Structures are given as structure tokens and as C-alpha cells.
Amino acid sequence: MSYILRLSLLLNFLQRTLQVSTANSPYYTAAVVEYFPVQEIGLSPKDKTLKNVNNYLSLLNEVTEDIDIVVFPEATITTGFQNRNRTILLALATIIPDPSKNIVVCHQTSENYSQYLISLSCGAKNRAVYLVANVIEKRICTGNKCASDNWDFYNSNVIFDRNGTVVGRYRKYNLFGEYTLNKTSKAELSPFTTDFNVTFGQFICFDLLFDTPANALLRNGIRDFVFPTMWFSELPFLTALQAQEQWAYENDVNFLAAGANNPAVGSGGSAIVEGSRGAIIEDIIAQGDSKIYVANVTKRTPRSLLTSVETKITTEEIDKVALTLDNFFLLKDNLTDYAFQLINTTTTTSIDKSLCHGSGENILCCQFRVNLTVNSVTNGAQNSYNYAFLAFSGVRTFSGTYNGGIETCAVVACTNNTPATCGVRFSNYSTVSWPITFQSITIKGNFSNVLHKIQYPNSLRSNLRPLPTTNFKWSYENISQINSKKRTLALIEPENRLITFAIFGRDYSRDSDPRFSSSSHYSIIALVYCLFITLCVLLFK
Numbered sequence: 001m002s003y004i005l006r007l008s009l010l011l012n013f014l015q016r017t018l019q020v021s022t023a024n025s026p027y028y029t030a031a032v033v034e035y036f037p038v039q040e041i042g043l044s045p046k047d048k049t050l051k052n053v054n055n056y057l058s059l060l061n062e063v064t065e066d067i068d069i070v071v072f073p074e075a076t077i078t079t080g081f082q083n084r085n086r087t088i089l090l091a092l093a094t095i096i097p098d099p100s101k102n103i104v105v106c107h108q109t110s111e112n113y114s115q116y117l118i119s120l121s122c123g124a125k126n127r128a129v130y131l132v133a134n135v136i137e138k139r140i141c142t143g144n145k146c147a148s149d150n151w152d153f154y155n156s157n158v159i160f161d162r163n164g165t166v167v168g169r170y171r172k173y174n175l176f177g178e179y180t181l182n183k184t185s186k187a188e189l190s191p192f193t194t195d196f197n198v199t200f201g202q203f204i205c206f207d208l209l210f211d212t213p214a215n216a217l218l219r220n221g222i223r224d225f226v227f228p229t230m231w232f233s234e235l236p237f238l239t240a241l242q243a244q245e246q247w248a249y250e251n252d253v254n255f256l257a258a259g260a261n262n263p264a265v266g267s268g269g270s271a272i273v274e275g276s277r278g279a280i281i282e283d284i285i286a287q288g289d290s291k292i293y294v295a296n297v298t299k300r301t302p303r304s305l306l307t308s309v310e311t312k313i314t315t316e317e318i319d320k321v322a323l324t325l326d327n328f329f330l331l332k333d334n335l336t337d338y339a340f341q342l343i344n345t346t347t348t349t350s351i352d353k354s355l356c357h358g359s360g361e362n363i364l365c366c367q368f369r370v371n372l373t374v375n376s377v378t379n380g381a382q383n384s385y386n387y388a389f390l391a392f393s394g395v396r397t398f399s400g401t402y403n404g405g406i407e408t409c410a411v412v413a414c415t416n417n418t419p420a421t422c423g424v425r426f427s428n429y430s431t432v433s434w435p436i437t438f439q440s441i442t443i444k445g446n447f448s449n450v451l452h453k454i455q456y457p458n459s460l461r462s463n464l465r466p467l468p469t470t471n472f473k474w475s476y477e478n479i480s481q482i483n484s485k486k487r488t489l490a491l492i493e494p495e496n497r498l499i500t501f502a503i504f505g506r507d508y509s510r511d512s513d514p515r516f517s518s519s520s521h522y523s524i525i526a527l528v529y530c531l532f533i534t535l536c537v538l539l540f541k
Contacts, residue, residue, distance in 0.1 A: 020128065020162075021068045023197035027296045031070040032258040033059055034270040034283065035290045037079040045078075045092055046115075052077045053116040056133070057123040059292045067294060068196050069130040073260040073270075074205050074228040075155070077116055078136050089153050089180065093138035096158050097166050099192070106164040117158070125164030130194055132159050132258075134204065134228040136181075137171065152182040157202050157228060159192050168192035168202065173213060176206040177401045187212035191222055198224050198299060205229040208247055209238075209404065211452065211508045223253045223275075223300050230260035230267050232399070234331035236412045236423030236500040237458055240269025241282050245466045246456035246504065248273040249474070254297050261285050266329040269464075274298055278309040278469035286324040311468035315434075318497045321463040323429045328464070331399070332423050335412075339391040340419045343411070345374055345436055355409075358393030366391040366409030366503075367444040373437045375496075381433035383426045385413035387498075390422065395510050405510025407453070409445045410502030411438075423500075429462070434496050441491040441501050449478060449485045457489050458504035462497040471495065 021028040038051045056072055078092045094114035097103040105113050105121035117135065124131035137156035141147065155178060159168030170190035175183055190213075193199040201217035202225065208214060217225070225248075233239040240259055248255035252275035259270040263286055271282040272295045281293045339357040349372055356365040368389050390410040395403050414422040426432050447455055457474040459467040471493040477486045489503050 020066050021196040023195070025196060025299070027298050028068040028194075028196045028198055029066060029294065030256050030272055030297050031060070031063060031067045031292050031294045032256050032270045032272055032281075033070065033072045033290065033292045034259050034261050034268065034285055035059075035073050035076045036261040036285070036288050037076045045088060048079075049077050049092060049114075049116045050119070052079065053119045053123075055290065057119065059290060060123060060127055060129070060131075063292060063294055065294065067127070067129050069132070069194065069200075069226070069256070070127075070292075071132040071226045071228060071256045071258040072134065073258040074134045074230040076230070076260045077133065079260070086147065086149055086151070086153075086180070089136060090138065090149060090151060093136040093151075093153055095139070096135070096137045096156060096169050099159075099167050099169055101166075103166055104164045105160070105166060120158070121160050121164035121166070124160035124162065128162040130159065130161055130167075132157060132168075132202070132226045132228065134158075137169075153180065154184075155181050155204060157190075157204060157226075159202070159226075162195070170202045170204070170213075172204040172207060174206045174210045174402070176398075187216065189213050189217055189220065191217065191220070201225045203227065205231060206398075206401075208243060209398070209506065210511070214247075215454070218251055218253070224297075225253055225255050227255060227257040229257060229269075231269060232331055233266045233269065233328075233464070234333055235425060236335075236410070236460065237333060237408070237502060237504050239330070239460060239464050240267075241271055241279070241284065241464065242458060242460050242466050242500070244269065244271050245273055245279055245282070246458050249276050249278070249469065250454070250456045252276045254300070256297075259284075261288060261290065263288055263328045266331060268328070272297060274309065276469060278311065279466075280309055282465055284325070284328070284464055286321075286328050309469065311470065313468075315497060318461055318463045319429070321465075322461075322497075325464060326427065326429055330425060333396065335390060335392075335419045335422050337392070337394065338408075338419055338422075340422075341389040342414075342417050343370065343387040343389060345372060345387070349373060353389050355389050355391040357391040362393050362507075364391060364393035364407050364409070364445060364447070367442075368409070368411065369440075369442040370411070371439040371441075373439060375435050375437060381431050383415070383431045384433045384435055385415065385426075385499075386417055387436065388412055388414050388419070388422055390419070390502075393507075395512075397514060400514060403510075403512045403514055405507030407445075407447060407455070407505035407507055408502055409443050410458075410500065410504075411441055411443070411498070412502070413499045425499075432462075437494050437496040438491060438498055438501075439494050441489075443489045443501070443503055444486060445503050445505075446479070446484050446486050447505060449483050452509040453505060453507050455487050455503050455505040458500060458502040460498075460500040461495075462499055467491075467495065467501075472501075
């Protein structure tokens with residue numbers, strides 16, 4: 001290597017070192033990657049993993065500014081192979097060194113670690129960046145219930161520091177199916193601390209909906225999170241950005257979400273969220289592609305001293321994005337068991353309604369107040385949404401993989417006048433008109449003030465983005481006599497592209513695994529889901 005080239009590389013390294021965030025900086029620079037995996041037929045599994053990682057690093061190197069941390073999505077290095085036979089898993093999985101050992105994997109050989117793990121370590125070192133990647137990890141089984149090959153396999157995050165040293169590892173606890181992978185005996189809490197004086201918590205995809213490890217990290221004081229995900233968006237409450245942003249808002253945390261992209265199975269959605277300030281970056285790639293997003297993230301300044309993120313967007317801009325999503329596959333929640341009341345928009349513009357669901361100590365009563373206007377439609381569109389009040393306190397299945405307790409008060413768009421049509425998107429957006437403008441909505445519900453319950457402000461526009469935080473108010477009032485709290489969600493800006501406006505609650509005490517349920521209903525749903533996840537694997541192949 002010539003003297004001039006060496007000097008140039010040294011100056012480049014020094015420039016990066018001087019410009020990256022420090023412990024005293026008011027912000028850090030973060031990047032999240034939405035990634036569409038390699039689709040080439042005929043590539044061997046090993047070659048596909050290497051090409052995916054090379055694409056990762058190419059995206060990273062496209063960024064000209066200095067980055068402190070970059071987050072890549074779930075399951076897009078070894079994509080399509082998570083549910084394959086153990087021989088393929090063993091060939092693709094990698095050992096991850098114990099973070100306490102301070103091992104720079106970039107200096108190792110492929111005899112010890114997978115080549116893609118070495119490449120990721122070298123990529124972190126070359127860019128002097130903290131790098132979060134999701135891999136299949138293998139570990140020699142030490143228990144008394146080992147497979148015949150004597151290996152355990154995990155869906156794991158690995159974190160490299162600026163030198164390529166492994167400084168963090170987390171094994172996914174709440175598996176979304178993934179029946180070929182192992183689960184730790186209890187949820188790991190695996191925070192890691194950076195040289196810019198921020199400690200990050202981490203979890204993966206389906207973990208977002210459960211108490212541990214996510215809420216356990218919150219209880220330990222963590223306020224910045226990295227979140228690799230391959231989310232399958234579901235209407236009306238759990239599309240990707242909707243789920244990410246409601247969690248970050250309610251818990252008032254900085255949240256770096258990197259989504260796997262595949263519109264054919266409804267995967268996509270990445271965001272950088274500054275807690276209750278809102279998203280500073282949010283996007284879903286509708287046509288199958290990859291992109292890296294970069295933003296400066298304010299360190300944990302009290303939110304009372306910060307203004308909300310301004311997100312002014314016209315209806316024309318909303319429609320432009322929504323038109324691109326016609327081929328984006330969306331799951332749908334089953335709302336047929338919800339208490340349901342269609343909103344009469346033909347003769348009334350101001351509506352007050354109470355709706356209850358559940359029984360005994362699990363009854364939930366919701367109060368709704370709506371003010372709306374009905375506009376004439378001149379574009380000749382054939383379809384328009386009806387709207388309904390919904391209330392639910394009960395248990396649902398998450399695509400047959402797990403059962404979860406839900407408490408929800410909602411205003412939801414419906415394609416017809418029955419609960420089964422609520423949370424359904426018209427297939428051709430250009431045929432939809434929007435005659436209804438909600439001038440205001442107020443939703444109130446009383447919830448038990450206990451640790452195993454949490455509620456979120458949940459909203460969605462037709463472009464599959466949540467409402468800006470400037471457009472609603474979210475509050476609660478403790479009612480100490482009955483150990484209860486009143487939660488109120490209020491729309492404070494007119495809205496005419498509304499899909500969902502809801503208080504979405506989880507009751508973790510009612511969760512269960514359908515595989516061990518006596519209900520044949522859940523067993524059938526689990527079987528249907530297995531067929532669905534097999535299709536997803538083939539499409540991600």
C-alpha cells in the first residue's frame with residue numbers, strides 16, 4: 001500500500017473519530033435499514049447470506065455522513081431458511097462470542113465464525129460504527145433435552161462496536177412460530193452501552209407485544225432501543241409503523257426500528273422515533289426495495305422541554321403514498337367478537353356513545369364522542385368507508401402462534417356495515433372517496449391500574465402511517481379508590497383519511513400458548529398459520 005494511500009486512510013479515520021458523537025454531545029446519529037433480501041434463484045444458501053451482507057455494507061457505505069449506530073432488520077441475512085431442516089440451519093448459523101470476552105471477530109477465521117459474521121465485524125470497524133445485525137446463532141446444547149445433532153439454534157441480535165468487537169447479544173424470547181429455533185428459559189435482558197454515553201435496550205419483532213423483555217428493560221431505566229423486525233402488518237391495529245410508534249410514544253423512548261421488506265407477505269416499515277415527540281423518520285417501501293435512513297436523535301432531554309415533531313402533510317400527499325400500497329399484503333384481525341355499533345353519518349354530525357364488552361372483572365366500557373362533517377364527493381369514486389365504534393375485552397390469537405389478552409376502544413373504518421368488514425382495505429385505492437371528515441374524536445376507557453396491563457394511543461391513516469403526535473392528545477387520570485385509571489385519547493385536528501383511532505391495550509395476564517390449549521379452535525388456527533408461514537418462507541426465499 002502506498003504512503004499516500006495509507007495517509008489518506010488515516011486522515012479519513014481521524015476525521016470520522018473527531019466527528020462522531022461523544023458522551024457530551026446533545027444527540028447521536030442513527031441509521032436504520034429497510035432491506036429487501038436477495039431473490040436470485042439458484043444461489044446456494046451460503047452464497048445468498050454473503051450477498052445479503054455485502055448489500056448491507058454497500059448501503060452503509062452509501063452514507064456520506066458519520067454514523068454512530070446502524071440497525072439492520074430481522075432475518076434478512078439467512079432469509080428463507082429459519083424454518084428449514086437442521087442440516088441447513090447448522091450450515092448457515094454462526095457462533096456468537098460471549099460479549100464479555102471482547103473479541104474482534106474481524107480478526108478471526110471462518111473456522112471459528114461464519115464468514116458473514118466476520119464481514120459484519122469488519123464493516124463495523126471500517127466505518128467506525130456500532131452495528132446491530134440479526135442472525136441465526138448456534139450454540140452447543142448443554143441441557144438434558146438436546147437434539148440429535150447436539151446444537152441449539154437462536155434468532156439472535158449481535159452488536160459490534162466501532163472496532164468490530166462483539167459488545168452485545170440477545171436471543172429472541174417471544175418467537176413468532178419459528179418452531180425450529182430454541183427459546184431461552186427466561187427472557188434475556190441484554191442492554192449495551194456506547195462510547196457516546198447512551199445505553200440501548202434491544203429486542204426483536206414479536207417481542208414488542210409482550211411484557212418481557214421489552215417492559216422489563218423499561219423498568220430497569222433503559223430509554224433508547226434498537227429493534228430489528230420482520231413484521232407482518234395487520235389491520236386495523238398492528239401495521240408495522242403503527243405498532244412501533246405506539247410503543248415508543250407511550251413509553252417515551254428513542255426507538256430505532258429496522259424492517260425487513262417484502263410487500264408480497266406484508267413486511268415493511270422502518271422508523272426512528274423520539275418518544276412522545278413522534279417519528280423523525282418513518283417509511284414503508286411498497287414495491288420491494290432497500291434503503292438506509294439517517295437522522296440525528298436527541299439524547300434523553302426531558303420531553304417537556306422539546307416540541308413535538310412537526311409532520312404537516314396534505315391529503316394529496318397521503319393519497320399519493322396510499323396509491324402505491326394496493327399490492328402490499330395486509331393481514332386482518334378478526335373483529336367479529338367485538339361489541340360493535342355502526343356510526344350513522346347520514347343524519348347526525350355529533351354522536352355520543354357508550355359501548356361495553358367482556359364480563360365480571362374483565363368488563364371494559366368505552367365512551368365515545370365524535371363530531372364530523374359529511375362532504376360531497378365529485379370524483380366519481382365508487383367506494384367509501386363506513387365507520388364503527390368497537391369495544392373488546394378478551395383473548396385473541398396472534399396468527400395461531402400465541403394468544404394474547406386485549407382491551408380496546410376504537411373507531412375503525414369498515415368497507416360495509418358489519419364487524420367482519422372493519423379493518424379491511426379497499427383493494428383499489430383510486431376507487432375510494434372520502435366524504436367524512438372527523439372534526440374531533442374523544443375516546444375514554446377505565447382500565448385496571450396494574451403492572452400486567454398497558455394501553456397505547458393507536459392510529460392509522462390510509463397511507464399506513466400513524467397520525468402525527470401534534471394531531472392527538474393522550475392522557476390518563478388515576479382513580480385511586482378503585483385502583484383504576486381513566487385513559488383518554490382525543491383527536492384535536494380534523495382528519496379525513498382515517499382508518500383507525502383507538503386505545504389499544506394489552507393484558508399480559510391472559511396470555512397463553514395455543515399449542516398447550518385445550519381449545520380445538522386455537523389448534524385449527526395454529527395449523528392454518530403454519531401453512532401461512534410456510535408460504536412466507538417460500539416468498540422470502
